[in-house]
Amino acid sequence: xxxxxxxxxxxxxxxxxxxxxxxxxxxxxxxxxxxxxxxxxxxxxxxxxxxxxxxxxxxxxxxxxxxxxxxxxxxxxxxxxxxxxxxxxxxxxxxxxxxxxxxxxxxxxxxxxxxxxxxxxxxxxxxxxxxxxxxxxxxxxxxxxxxxxxxxxxxxxxxxxxxxxxxxxxxxxxxxxxxxxxxxxxxxxxxxxxxxxxxxxxx
Amino acid sequence: xxxxxxxxxxxxxxxxxxxxxxxxxxxxxxxxxxxxxxxxxxxxxxxxxxxxxxxxxxxxxxxxxxxxxxxxxxxxxxxxxxxxxxxxxxxxxxxxxxxxxxxxxxxxxxxxxxxxxxxxxxxxxxxxxxxxxxxxxxxxxxxxxxxxxxxxxxxxxxxxxxxxxxxxxxxxxxxxxxxxxxxxxxxxxxxxxxxxxxxxxxx
DNA sequence: GTCTATAGCCTGATAGAC
DNA sequence: GTCTATCAGGCTATAGAC
Numbered sequence: 001x002x003x004x005x006x007x008x009x010x011x012x013x014x015x016x017x018x019x020x021x022x023x024x025x026x027x028x029x030x031x032x033x034x035x036x037x038x039x040x041x042x043x044x045x046x047x048x049x050x051x052x053x054x055x056x057x058x059x060x061x062x063x064x065x066x067x068x069x070x071x072x073x074x075x076x077x078x079x080x081x082x083x084x085x086x087x088x089x090x091x092x093x094x095x096x097x098x099x100x101x102x103x104x105x106x107x108x109x110x111x112x113x114x115x116x117x118x119x120x121x122x123x124x125x126x127x128x129x130x131x132x133x134x135x136x137x138x139x140x141x142x143x144x145x146x147x148x149x150x151x152x153x154x155x156x157x158x159x160x161x162x163x164x165x166x167x168x169x170x171x172x173x174x175x176x177x178x179x180x181x182x183x184x185x186x187x188x189x190x191x192x193x194x195x196x197x198x199x200x201x202x203x
Numbered sequence: 204x205x206x207x208x209x210x211x212x213x214x215x216x217x218x219x220x221x222x223x224x225x226x227x228x229x230x231x232x233x234x235x236x237x238x239x240x241x242x243x244x245x246x247x248x249x250x251x252x253x254x255x256x257x258x259x260x261x262x263x264x265x266x267x268x269x270x271x272x273x274x275x276x277x278x279x280x281x282x283x284x285x286x287x288x289x290x291x292x293x294x295x296x297x298x299x300x301x302x303x304x305x306x307x308x309x310x311x312x313x314x315x316x317x318x319x320x321x322x323x324x325x326x327x328x329x330x331x332x333x334x335x336x337x338x339x340x341x342x343x344x345x346x347x348x349x350x351x352x353x354x355x356x357x358x359x360x361x362x363x364x365x366x367x368x369x370x371x372x373x374x375x376x377x378x379x380x381x382x383x384x385x386x387x388x389x390x391x392x393x394x395x396x397x398x399x400x401x402x403x404x405x406x
Numbered sequence: 407g408t409c410t411a412t413a414g415c416c417t418g419a420t421a422g423a424c
Numbered sequence: 425g426t427c428t429a430t431c432a433g434g435c436t437a438t439a440g441a442c
Contacts, residue, residue, distance in 0.1 A: 010407080030319055032235035036436065049408055051437065111318045111373075115311055116233055118376045125380035133381045150401075155382060156394035160367055163374070167366035170314075173321045177328035178336045179358060191359035198353075198401045213425080239418060252426055254419065 015053050017043040019067075022060045027105040030112045031061055065113065065121055068106050073129070075099070076158075079136050085143040086200055093161055093192050100169035101185045107169035133158060149200040164192055218256055220246040222270075225263045230308040233315045234264055268316065268324055271309050276332070278302070279361075282339050288346040289403055292364075296395050299368035304388045310372035336361060352403040360402075367395055 007015070021042035025034040036057050040050040054060045075095040079088055100107055118125060133155065140154035168175060168184050175184045210218070224245035228237040239260050243253040257263045278298040282291055303310055321328060336358065343357035371378060371387050378387045 014407095028320060030233050030235060030315075032233060033319065035434085037434095046409065047436090048410085048438080052407065055437095057436070108318055111314070112233075114374050114377050115314045115318065116236065117231060118380075122376065122380065125377055126383075129377070130381050130383070152397055153390040153394045155385075156390050159370060159374075159378060159381075160394070160398065163366040163370035164363055167362060171317050171362075171366070173325065174317050174328055174332070175362060177321075177325065178333050178362075180329075180333070182358075187356040187359050191356045191363070194355055195363065195398070195402050199398050217425095238416085240416095249427065250418085251420080251428085255425065258419095260418065 023105050027108040081139055085148040096165035100165050104169035107166050111170040147202055150202050226308050230311040284342055288351040296364055303368050303372035307372035310369050314373040350405055353405050
């Protein structure tokens with residue numbers, strides 16, 4: 001009853017375990033700091049066994065990045081031209097903040113990659129990502145021209161949302177060191193909502 | 204005419220060259236990605252010769268971090284209780300943005316360290332950095348109570364300044380990939396100034 | 407599919423001549 | 425002070441038994 005073409009349940013489970021473990025290790029130590037042995041142990045496998053499922057450390061990293069980039073940009077894609085401008089933007093900000101809270105490893109995986117010059121995803125950034133941002137920046141500019149939100153540089157507006165929200169994931173250690181016992185995600189949502197309301201309310 | 208206690212000119216020059224080269228390499232590749240050989244070559248020295256000046260790769264990294272952290276926090280220290288609140292904050296924001304433009308390597312050195320959990324400077328973050336931020340957050344809170352700037356969470360206000368300004372250095376590749384040929388630092392100062400004016404103007 | 411053993415490379419650091 | 429040569433350890437990846 002072996003199925004030679006379709007991945008077996010064991011294969012699917014092991015590949016998933018490897019990717020989960022790799023996300024843990026890559027996001028915490030960066031590409032160079034992560035070792036195959038460490039990922040394998042975290043996934044409950046031996047090192048050669050891990051390399052039976054993926055041809056190389058590089059391949060695991062690539063698959064992780066590609067697979068997660070899409071999800072990561074979903075909230076921006078969801079920015080709806082038909083919705084209320086300010087509410088759409090605030091929903092985007094909120095969603096991004098929730099992702100920093102709930103998926104900090106994903107955020108740090110990208111942060112690690114980009115701080116070091118994005119050697120593996122640079123092509124995607126200047127094609128797919130640029131195209132998406134161009135589209136949404138045009139939408140923001142239209143809303144501004146219609147007077148429905150205040151006029152600011154649309155690209156820098158998007159950058160500000162990225163940086164403000166991802167900061168809580170990427171610089172988590174620093175934020176917590178400064179705040180002490182206070183939970184960062186207690187005050188953050190109210191702060192960013194206030195910020196974007198005041199920045200974008202027309203008039 | 205050798206001076207056994209005082210560093211000679213050659214020593215001083217070589218140590219400086221090593222630190223300069225190390226900043227280049229560490230900030231671009233992270234601690235693990237940087238190799239002693241690469242730093243040595245960039246400094247115009249052989250690997251053993253570099254290790255004549257510094258006992259280890261770790262020692263170079265530590266000296267860099269310690270030496271730069273102070274400079275990095277100077278703009279926050281300069282926040283003047285006697286000045287005009289909004290203008291003081293805007294000056295701080297502007298100075299931070301200039302540092303991202305003029306010293307992006309320093310920003311990325313810290314970003315690399317912090318994203319990976321700040322293993323080497325965590326103690327400093329929760330003592331010195333926390334103390335400084337506590338002091339300045341108290342100042343901000345006082346200004347808010349006096350009604351001289353609008354009321355927001357002072358710590359998150361500081362985090363927002365850090366993240367917004369350093370984003371242009373740390374995520375430089377992404378920002379440039381999205382903007383294409385447009386210079387990020389053309390639109391950024393006006394954007395952040397508008398943002399903080401609208402956020403903090405009382406009323 | 408999973409293991410032990412190991413090849414082969416790279417890296418941090420040292421030895422020792424000059 | 426600076427070099428060449430080299431060691432010792434850690435790493436990715438593979439070989440080959442089961």
